[in-house]
Amino acid sequence: MSFEPKQKVELDAPKDDVISIDYLSKCDGSHQDYPTYVAIKVCRAQVYGTRQAYFDQQGTVFDVSGNKAYGPEGSYKVFAGKDASRALAQSSLKEEECRPDWEDLSDDHKKVLNDWYTFFSKRYNIKGKVEGATNM
Template sequence: MQPAADTDVERKGTVFDVTGNKAYGPEGSYKVFAGKDASRALAQSSLKPEECRPEWDDLSDEHKKVLNDWYTYFSKRYNIKGKVEGATNM
């Protein structure tokens, strides 16, 4: 058996290692987020691939709170692999 490939999800310029969570794998319900900055999609509770993009500063205060809640959740649950160089929405 081959080892699982690393899976990363980015939030607000931070890259989280979600490798151990099958939900982000090829057959998982959150596969749309894997390897992308999913900030906007998470803020809007969207699973649409076109919403997986880093721009979130134009969102409503309510959506920004949702994104911050997700960021806190990921920070407590997953290891940080790094930061995206040049990310402006942190």
């Protein structure tokens, strides 16, 4: 996965607003009065002796409003208005996989999730954190 955008993107300074799950759900690209958001958790690895454990570091909300792929007719509409961490980790477009839990996934999937977080962070403005994220 290439992390750098083809054209340079000027991003705003990240915001740390608290965004409720209810508000996030309205940011699904179908409401003109709301932006289009996708939330992603990045999982950080912590090594304990010979074991590696992952823990949730972020519930970061990205503004993807400018990308039609996340709109109502877009190929990635399934991610809009949700914490899509599990689906992204599994490279899945299934509605039922668009949820925040990822802890039971393989290390390979956790790496993919972290790669998606990096990909989004180089392209989209960070608008805040999902209410209840463990890093708050």
